[in-house]
Amino acid sequence: MLRKYLIEAWRALNIPSPWLPLLLLMPLLGFFIKKMRFRRDNQHLPPGPNRLPIIGNLHQIGPLPHKSMWQISKKYGPVVQLQLGCIPTVLISSAEAANEVLKVHDLVCCSRPQFAGCRRLTHNFKDVAFTPYGDYWKKTRKMIVLELFSLKRVQSFRYVREEEVGLLINSISDSLSSATPINLTEKFFDLSANITFRTSFGFNYHGTNFAKNKFHEVVHEAEVVEGSLSADEYFPYIGWLIDRLTGHHGRIERVFLELDSFFQHVIDDHLKPERKKEKEDMIDVLLRVEQEEAGTEPQFTKENIKAILLNLFVAGVDTSAVTVDWAMAELAKNPRVMKKAQDEVRKFAGNKGKVNEDDIEELEYLNMVIKETLRLHPPAPLLLPRETTSHCKINGYDINPKTLIHVNAWAIGRDPKYWKDPEEFIPERFEGSSVDFKGHNFEFLPFGAGRRICPGLRMGTMIIQIALANLLCCFDWNLPCGMKVEEMRMDEKASESLTVTRNEPLCLVPVKYPQI
Numbered sequence: 001m002l003r004k005y006l007i008e009a010w011r012a013l014n015i016p017s018p019w020l021p022l023l024l025l026m027p028l029l030g031f032f033i034k035k036m037r038f039r040r041d042n043q044h045l046p047p048g049p050n051r052l053p054i055i056g057n058l059h060q061i062g063p064l065p066h067k068s069m070w071q072i073s074k075k076y077g078p079v080v081q082l083q084l085g086c087i088p089t090v091l092i093s094s095a096e097a098a099n100e101v102l103k104v105h106d107l108v109c110c111s112r113p114q115f116a117g118c119r120r121l122t123h124n125f126k127d128v129a130f131t132p133y134g135d136y137w138k139k140t141r142k143m144i145v146l147e148l149f150s151l152k153r154v155q156s157f158r159y160v161r162e163e164e165v166g167l168l169i170n171s172i173s174d175s176l177s178s179a180t181p182i183n184l185t186e187k188f189f190d191l192s193a194n195i196t197f198r199t200s201f202g203f204n205y206h207g208t209n210f211a212k213n214k215f216h217e218v219v220h221e222a223e224v225v226e227g228s229l230s231a232d233e234y235f236p237y238i239g240w241l242i243d244r245l246t247g248h249h250g251r252i253e254r255v256f257l258e259l260d261s262f263f264q265h266v267i268d269d270h271l272k273p274e275r276k277k278e279k280e281d282m283i284d285v286l287l288r289v290e291q292e293e294a295g296t297e298p299q300f301t302k303e304n305i306k307a308i309l310l311n312l313f314v315a316g317v318d319t320s321a322v323t324v325d326w327a328m329a330e331l332a333k334n335p336r337v338m339k340k341a342q343d344e345v346r347k348f349a350g351n352k353g354k355v356n357e358d359d360i361e362e363l364e365y366l367n368m369v370i371k372e373t374l375r376l377h378p379p380a381p382l383l384l385p386r387e388t389t390s391h392c393k394i395n396g397y398d399i400n401p402k403t404l405i406h407v408n409a410w411a412i413g414r415d416p417k418y419w420k421d422p423e424e425f426i427p428e429r430f431e432g433s434s435v436d437f438k439g440h441n442f443e444f445l446p447f448g449a450g451r452r453i454c455p456g457l458r459m460g461t462m463i464i465q466i467a468l469a470n471l472l473c474c475f476d477w478n479l480p481c482g483m484k485v486e487e488m489r490m491d492e493k494a495s496e497s498l499t500v501t502r503n504e505p506l507c508l509v510p511v512k513y514p515q516i
């Protein structure tokens with residue numbers, strides 16, 4: 001009867017048939033929208049600034065997002081809700097709130113947002129760093145922790161680190177006679193890139209088809225693509241057009257093609273039967289995993305290998321280089337600390353004239369200098385973005401599923417609640433303190449914490465320790481002629497990249513330490 005009535009009514013309305021189901025669904029849709037609004041209105045969401053239509057709070061984020069976010073947090077508190085275009089975003093800027101996100105609710109907060117740039121560069125999330133939480137991430141993360149980042153593997157590359165630091169020291173010694181400032185920023189990038197190249201591919205990057213500056217440029221571009229969102233993410237219906245007009249889409253494609261063809265080339269070389277395998281490098285390990293995993297689901301293929309290699313380069317090269325750069329800049333600005341660190345290192349080096357990895361753990365003051373550098377200048381100030389998989393409560397506020405979370409490690413490291421004179425560079429603050437960066441102290445998070453904590457922590461710190469120790473052991477360091485310590489600038493460079501570097505390259509004049 002009802003059916004007949006509906007058909008009659010339908011004929012009377014004379015509406016083309018495809019609309020019928022929609023019309024019937026309207027009341028249902030209205031009911032769900034009402035229910036969602038009711039839920040949202042009854043939620044205790046974090047406070048935050050007013051939003052503009054369409055762009056939300058995007059206009060309040062400046063060229064150094066961690067600093068803009070810090071200003072916003074100072075006004076609204078340690079848990080703040082923003083709307084970036086159409087993306088609900090929560091800022092975390094206290095150790096207590098970070099503890100809730102990275103420990104108490106780590107399981108809910110440990111996914112990653114699926115942004116277009118990352119999707120393309122990682123062959124549709126076949127990597128570890130940008131892949132959303134799930135079975136694939138769990139399996140691959142376990143594999144890389146056991147195979148690529150184990151203590152044994154990291155130690156097996158000791159000779160690479162020591163040789164490359166030796167080459168750096170020699171190249172600085174070669175330029176001593178001119179007594180002119182040398183660009184240390186460039187040298188630190190070279191060092192870190194060479195170590196990553198040799199551990200990943202078995203060869204140094206000089207002499208590859210990547211010219212020196214070109215490689216730097218491609219790594220930087222990859223970081224930018226992975227660190228910045230496309231307009232399509234902020235504004236889903238028109239964003240794709242903006243991305244094409246601004247060239248963002250083309251930029252992603254260019255970086256993808258350059259890195260992909262390079263990685264493919266190196267993999268092909270590793271597969272040549274005539275290749276002599278002296279020591280197992282990262283590609284050898286990943287190719288072995290590919291063979292062992294053959295026939296299992298999901299398949300581990302060359303695309304996974306390339307995506308993981310990309311992680312090693314994007315997450316590993318700049319982070320270590322930038323830390324050595326900031327450390328040397330802080331030491332040049334604080335001659336008292338420089339002298340104390342040099343005295344310690346030289347005492348240990350004795351007649352050897354250099355520091356090797358056996359000495360490193362004994363160098364207490366040097367390790368405090370590194371901690372203090374990472375407190376003031378965490379290379380990834382907002383860690384890597386996280387996304388919630390379901391609802392949770394942080395500091396009593398409701399956080400909805402699919403919310404982007406930024407943990408502001410930079411702001412937490414400068415919070416006067418945990419750090420006395422937070423803006424000062426005082427390594428002694430770590431003396432006799434158990435505070436470390438291994439993910440247990442939420443006031444100090446340069447490597448993140450929880451399930452997603454940086455797996456390259458050991459590898460990264462070893463590069464920083466051995467480089468810094470030898471730079472301090474072999475040379476005294478002067479500011480360029482005429483420059484006073486007070487004039488040294490420590491500004492950060494505005495960039496869309498995930499890592500924050502100094503605004504100007506670090507140029508210092510080396511003087512050979514006479515007794516060595």
Ligand code: HEM
Pocket residue numbers: 128129130141311312313315316317319320323378379380383384385445446447448449450451452453454455456457459460461
């Ligand atoms: C000073 C050196 C380094 C710093 C400060 C650093 C910092 C970080 C941070 C903050 C994260 C995000 C953690 C989170 O979401 O909670 C991360 C993730 C990661 N890092 Fe590092 N990193 C460094 C060196 C390295 C190195 C040398 C490698 C590899 C060669 C590496 C590989 C990775 C990978 C693969 C991830 C993603 C982990 C995941 O999502 O499961 N990092 N790193």
